[in-house]
Amino acid sequence: xxxxxxxxxxxxxxxxxxxxxxxxxxxxxxxxxxxxxxxxxxxxxxxxxxxxxxxxxxxxxxxxxxxxxxxxxxxxxxxxxxxxxxxxxxxxxxxxxxxxxxxxxxxxxxxxxxxxxxxxxxxxxxxxxxxxxxxxxxxxxxxxxxxxxxxxxxxxxxxxxxxxxxxxxxxxxxxxxxxxxxxxxxxxxxxxxxxxxxxxxxxxxxxxxxxxxxxxxxxxxxxxxxxxxxxxxxxxxxxxxxxxxxxxxxxxxxxxxxxxxxxxxxxxxxxxxxxxxxxxxxxxxxxxxxxxxxxxxxxxxxxxxxxxxxxxxxxxxxxxxxxxxxxxxxxxxxxxxxxxxxxxxxxxxxxxxxxxxxxxxxxxxxxxxxxxxxxxxxxxxxxxxxxxxxxxxxxxxxxxxxxxxxxxxxxxxxxxxxxxxxxxxxxxxxxxxxxxxxxxxxxxxxxxxxxxxxxxxxxxxxxxxxxxxxxxxxxxxxxxxxxxxxxxxxxxxxxxxxxxxxxxxxxxxxxxxxxxxxxxxxxxxxxxxxxxxx
Amino acid sequence: xxxxxxxxxxxxxxxxxxxxxxxxxxxxxxxxxxxxxxxxxxxxxxxxxxxxxxxxxxxxxxxxxxxxxxxxxxxxxxxxxxxxxxxxxxxxxxxxxxxxxxxxxxxxxxxxxxxxxxxxxxxxxxxxxxxxxxxxxxxxxxxxxxxxxxxxxxxxxxxxxxxxxxxxxxxxxxxxxxxxxxxxxxxxxxxxxxxxxxxxxxxxxxxxxxxxxxxxxxxxxxxxxxxxxxxxxxxxxxxxxxxxxxxxxxxxxxxxxxxxxxxxxxxxxxxxxxxxxxxxxxxxxxxxxxxxxxxxxxxxxxxxxxxxxxxxxxxxx
Numbered sequence: 001x002x003x004x005x006x007x008x009x010x011x012x013x014x015x016x017x018x019x020x021x022x023x024x025x026x027x028x029x030x031x032x033x034x035x036x037x038x039x040x041x042x043x044x045x046x047x048x049x050x051x052x053x054x055x056x057x058x059x060x061x062x063x064x065x066x067x068x069x070x071x072x073x074x075x076x077x078x079x080x081x082x083x084x085x086x087x088x089x090x091x092x093x094x095x096x097x098x099x100x101x102x103x104x105x106x107x108x109x110x111x112x113x114x115x116x117x118x119x120x121x122x123x124x125x126x127x128x129x130x131x132x133x134x135x136x137x138x139x140x141x142x143x144x145x146x147x148x149x150x151x152x153x154x155x156x157x158x159x160x161x162x163x164x165x166x167x168x169x170x171x172x173x174x175x176x177x178x179x180x181x182x183x184x185x186x187x188x189x190x191x192x193x194x195x196x197x198x199x200x201x202x203x204x205x206x207x208x209x210x211x212x213x214x215x216x217x218x219x220x221x222x223x224x225x226x227x228x229x230x231x232x233x234x235x236x237x238x239x240x241x242x243x244x245x246x247x248x249x250x251x252x253x254x255x256x257x258x259x260x261x262x263x264x265x266x267x268x269x270x271x272x273x274x275x276x277x278x279x280x281x282x283x284x285x286x287x288x289x290x291x292x293x294x295x296x297x298x299x300x301x302x303x304x305x306x307x308x309x310x311x312x313x314x315x316x317x318x319x320x321x322x323x324x325x326x327x328x329x330x331x332x333x334x335x336x337x338x339x340x341x342x343x344x345x346x347x348x349x350x351x352x353x354x355x356x357x358x359x360x361x362x363x364x365x366x367x368x369x370x371x372x373x374x375x376x377x378x379x380x381x382x383x384x385x386x387x388x389x390x391x392x393x394x395x396x397x398x399x400x401x402x403x404x405x406x407x408x409x410x411x412x413x414x415x416x417x418x419x420x421x422x423x424x425x426x427x428x429x430x431x432x433x434x435x436x437x438x439x440x441x442x443x444x445x446x447x448x449x450x451x452x453x454x455x456x457x458x459x460x461x462x463x464x465x466x467x468x469x470x471x472x473x474x475x476x477x478x479x480x481x482x483x484x485x486x487x488x489x490x491x492x493x494x495x496x497x498x499x500x501x502x503x504x505x506x507x508x509x510x511x512x513x514x515x516x517x518x519x520x521x522x523x524x525x526x527x528x529x530x531x532x533x534x
Numbered sequence: 535x536x537x538x539x540x541x542x543x544x545x546x547x548x549x550x551x552x553x554x555x556x557x558x559x560x561x562x563x564x565x566x567x568x569x570x571x572x573x574x575x576x577x578x579x580x581x582x583x584x585x586x587x588x589x590x591x592x593x594x595x596x597x598x599x600x601x602x603x604x605x606x607x608x609x610x611x612x613x614x615x616x617x618x619x620x621x622x623x624x625x626x627x628x629x630x631x632x633x634x635x636x637x638x639x640x641x642x643x644x645x646x647x648x649x650x651x652x653x654x655x656x657x658x659x660x661x662x663x664x665x666x667x668x669x670x671x672x673x674x675x676x677x678x679x680x681x682x683x684x685x686x687x688x689x690x691x692x693x694x695x696x697x698x699x700x701x702x703x704x705x706x707x708x709x710x711x712x713x714x715x716x717x718x719x720x721x722x723x724x725x726x727x728x729x730x731x732x733x734x735x736x737x738x739x740x741x742x743x744x745x746x747x748x749x750x751x752x753x754x755x756x757x758x759x760x761x762x763x764x765x766x767x768x769x770x771x772x773x774x775x776x777x778x779x780x781x782x783x784x785x786x787x788x789x790x791x792x793x794x795x796x797x798x799x800x801x802x803x804x805x806x807x808x809x810x811x812x813x814x815x816x817x818x819x820x821x822x823x824x825x826x827x828x829x830x831x832x833x834x835x836x837x838x839x840x841x842x843x844x845x846x847x848x849x850x851x
Contacts, residue, residue, distance in 0.1 A: 066571050066620055066814055073579030074572070149572050149585025202622060217621055218632055218810065219705070219802040243704075243800070246810065250703055250800045257695055257702050381813070411565030411815050414573055418583065421564075430579035441580050449573075450580050 054238030055532045057509065060251040062265035064218060064244040068204040070193050071143040071150030073432065079188045079521040080264060084223060084240065084528075085126070086191030086206030087230075089117050089136065089170070090182055092522045094513030096434065098182045102131065102192060102207065102230065103170075112177030112471070119168040124228035125194045126211035133164035139192045140172070152432050154440065155184045177469040179476070180435040187432050188522060209235045209528035220244060236511075236531035248383070252504070255280055261509050261532070264524075266502030267383050268325040274504050281509075283523075285516035286328060287501035289335035290319075290384075291442075291493040292392060293417075293425040297454035300372050301423060305365035307491040311351040312358035313399045318391045319496045323384040327500040334484045335429050335442055335495050337517040342436040342477060347484040351494070358399045370400020374423035377406045379413040384499065385426045392424070417449025425449070429493075431518035436480045437468040438518060443492070452492045459486050508533045541839065545832035552828040553821060557606065560817050561599045567619040567815040568593060593619055606821070615825070616818035620811070625822035629804060633826060635705070636796070636803035638715075640788050642723035644781070647730035652777065654731075655738025659773075660765070662743055671739065677732035683794035686725035690798055694721060703800045722799040726791055730784050737780045741773035748772070775845055782838030786831040 063077035073079070083091075089106070093099040103117040123131035142148055144156035158178050163171040174181075184190055194205050203212040203221070209229045214222035223240040225232065243260060245251045251263040252270045256277060266274065266282065274282040292314065300306045311332065320330035329338050333347035362370055374396075378389040386407055393403040406422070417425050429442030430450045443460040447453050463483050470476040501520045505512060511530035515523045568589040572581045590596045594605075609616055615625035658670040677685075694702025700721045706714040745751060746769055754764045793805035800806075804823055811819040 064810065069572065072572050072581060072585075146582050147584055147588055149581045149589075151579045151581060153582060216631075216707075217623075217628060218807055245800050246806075247797050247800065250798070253690070253695065254703055254800070259701070259704050408564070409813055411570050411813060412563065414569050415565035418569060418586075432579065445580060446583060448580060448583060 055236060056239045056241055057237050057262055057527070057530065057532060058260040059240050059242045060245040060254050060260040060263040061221075061242050062248070062251065062263075063246060067202070068198055069149065070139070070197050071148060071152070071189050073151035073189060073430065076265060076521045080524040081212075081221070081242070082188040082191060082204065082206075083208070083522055083524040084210045085204055085208045085212055085226075086188065086193070087208045088185050088187070088191040089119075090186040091525055092186050092515060092519060094515075094526050096515045096517075096519060098186045101186075102136075106182075112179075112469070113174045115172040115174070115181065117170040117172070119170065120230045121168065123207060123230055125205055125207050126226045126228055127194065127199070127205050128228065129194055130167075131192060131194070131207050132167040133170045134167075135192050135194060136170045137162040137164050138195065142193075143190065151189055151430065152184055152187070154445070155181070176465075177471070178437075179468065179471055180433055180437040183433040183435050186522075187519065188525075189432065210237075210240060218244070231528075235528055237527070240527070255504055255506065258506070261506040262512070262527075263504050264521075266504050268327045268500055268502070269383065270504075271325070271327060271502060274502075279507050280504055281507055282502055282504045283512065283514040284327065284500055284502040285514050285520055285523075286337065286339075286498035287516070287520045288428050288431065288518060289498055290323065290328075290388070290426075290428045290496050291335065292496065293427045293452040293493045295420055295423050295425075295453040296456075296492060297420065299374075299423070300365070300367055301374070303365040304490060305361045306367065307494075308351075308489075309358040309361035309365070309399060310396065310401070311491050311494045312354045312361065313395050313401075314351075314392065314494055314496065315353050315395050316496050318395075319388050322387040322391050323496075324500045328498055330497040332495050332497075334436075334439060334480065334487055335431070336436055336439070336480070337434065337498060339516070340434065340436070341472075342480045344481055344484050347481070347488060350488050355398050362399060362401075367400075370396075370402075373402035373404060375406050376403050376424045376426065377413060377416055377422035378426040379410050380407050381410040385413075388496070389426050392426075414449050417453075418447065420447055420453035422453070428499075434517040434519055436476075437464070439480070439483065440464045440468070455492045456490065459490055538836075538840075541836050545836060548832055549825060549828040552824055553607075553610070554603075556821055556824045557603055557817075558599075560815070560820060561602075563815075565815050566590065566595055567817065568595060570814045571620070606818075610825075615822040618811075618816055618819040618822075620814050620816045620819065625818050628819060629807060629822055629826065632802055632804045632807040634708075635719075635801065636789070636792050636805060638719055639723045639726055639792060639795075639801065639803060640785070642716075642719060643727035643730060643788055644785070646724060646727040647734055648781070650727075651731035651734030652738050655735040655777075656742060656770075658735070659739040659742030659746070662739075667739075670735070674732045674735045674739075677728050678736065680728070681794075682725055682729055682791045683798055685728045686722065686795045686798040689721050689725050703798070705800070705802055719801075722795055722801050725795050725798070726788060729791060730781075730788055733780055733784055734777060738773065738777050741776045742769055745769050745773045771845070775842060778841050778845070779838055782834045782841075785834040786827070789827055789830060 061077050065078040065081055066074055087101045089101060089103040090098050091101040102119055102123060104120045106115055106117045108115055119133060125131055140156055140159060140162060143150040144153060144159060146153050158175050159172050160175045161173045191206055197205060199205055201215050203215045209226055210223040211226040212221050213224045221242040223242060225235050225238055229235060245254060248267040254260045255263045271282060271284065274280055294301045294307060296302055316330040316332060320326060320328045331338055331348040332351045333344055336343050376389050376392060378385045380386050389405050393405060396403050416422055427450060431438040431441055442451060443455060444457050444464060460483060463479055467476060467479040470479060503514065503523060509530060510533055511526060513523065513526040568586050572586055572589060606616065617623060618625050618628045621628050654670045658667040661667055690702045693699050701718050705718050708715040751764060751768050754768050792803055793809060796803045796805040808823045811823065
């Protein structure tokens, strides 16, 4: 439109309105031009390499941790960060075995009641404060206090007293033997924390291989190698730039575009494309268990036969197919990993699909042809929940039970799950360690969204306590088999198997080792020895 | 002046209404911040209900909703937006940076939208029925009916990943240079601008078409004024009013559209902050952001009204 204006025979009189308009246009042009020019001049992807001189890993993290409350299980992203910045007495090595960490060695008394840990010399937190046996004692006492909300409070409650004969010796005196104790202490939530565990910026202080040096709220963490780490020489990365990327597809795209080198929480729907992409590696393993939880307090679900009927009606293979796109593991019975020595094959197949049997059981319970409806609580926030809920809905329709889906965000699921405001819930029991004693989380501890509401704890409590203190071996296997038999009668929830967890990284990243089962997020421990090639 | 004051008063009532509605809605939705903080996101585990209660008490969430509401409003009138629950820091501190990042996107989107949208609308409106008009009108129809996040994904994949002209996602803080910052901002702004651009283009076209048919335009032409002069003096100025109105009203929509577009580009703006705040039930943070949104909306409307009066004194106050 410029041409006719220029040719206009009569010059327009100056008008403020027009001047403003031209000024705005000029400004627009300037900005667009700047943007374009800037684009040509610099090509800096987000956090790409972060510094030419050092080895800095760029990490797309699935969530901004909602804080770092000591001992509280605040989800996968939180645990991943803790494995980087904190250390406990023990840790997991790349095969999932318990390995020494702050403690170079430990001894167990013959009766299994006394654990004596020897700390490495001259330990320090990243803020230069010394780390002594007193810090261990204070941390464990904090974790044992039920008001503090530690996820594994019962494991620490078994510690009757803690002696600290000197700065580098910690003696745990137990009430009962505790077979799983080393595994508990190796978890990221059992890390030793300084007296002021979180600094003024809201970042955790620890004695791990890295330390958070910058927290850009809503955006990123900057981690640098911690010079005070006891094994600082073995740490090859100079730092880690962690960017929060809540969207699963965004993380995958960022990895494929080279903007980050490592991502967590890869959705099963992206496995195929990542596996076929050059230059990236997908690491995946079975993760946590999934269950259909019940509110057992009243109505048809208060009848064990109805719950058994539902167990017979569910198609576990379809649930696995839609919930994990077939990458998970489908099995019933107790929520124990299928590769565990405590896994009972027979019990796992007890409820193999049989809709006729399901209908018979419903009749026995006084509901011939079903004829009732149940609300199924699920969430649309994470993949796999609503998908499974729809399969459950159609499976149960076959035996005459109408299922109404109730969906919302994850906070909604937590709230309604905690208060028992549901008939059925798509969920899973808590488990922090690869040990059958973690089954107590599925049966004991009062109502929360991770357990069926109104469970009869007395059926399981004694055997679970016995299992917890029995050393690994046939006797212990027998105890958990007994628990399994009770479960098959009672069916306080229906197990459908293990989900799948994936991490993906650029082929340049070396040294990452994938663990499986409940400790799958502890895989990030291995980044303490990772390096970047090239 | 009286008119402006009345409008400002109305604006404050609007903001108060929005705050109240959001406050009540947030507290009516199941799930509280204490449970989220303690139980975390995906993969989060067991926690003692006693610990949740203790944290609720610490956060003052055990008090009756009405009491919380009155306390909140009381602080609000003194300009205190309260503390974010998730970050334990003042809401104003938390939203400053993401708000700035979003404002950049919105400004860039407005500029792109205005330049391209009005330009296309003028071309189409001046030569109605021409091939150019048909092409432009068709494109504008597609643009106006395609959701912003779809365009965002498309741009990110094609201009970002495939062609590599711009970063497909991500962000560089402005402290590391205006260039890299704007370079990252370009694709999200472009995606954001589409709806606005299409709306402006269509309104401009229609408006110009209408004005061109007016008697006084014909008169001006009849008087022998050059087409360019007729356009500038008589068509464009008179066609501008609806364009400005639509622009103002669209500012609110632009802010809303950032929520999804920022997700696609992982842009740390106020939209992402709002989404996270809702997911973590960070009541003060959600309310703070809603207030910011309402203020922008009210102010944009006020400015539109003022401009309207300025451009066309016949508009009654």
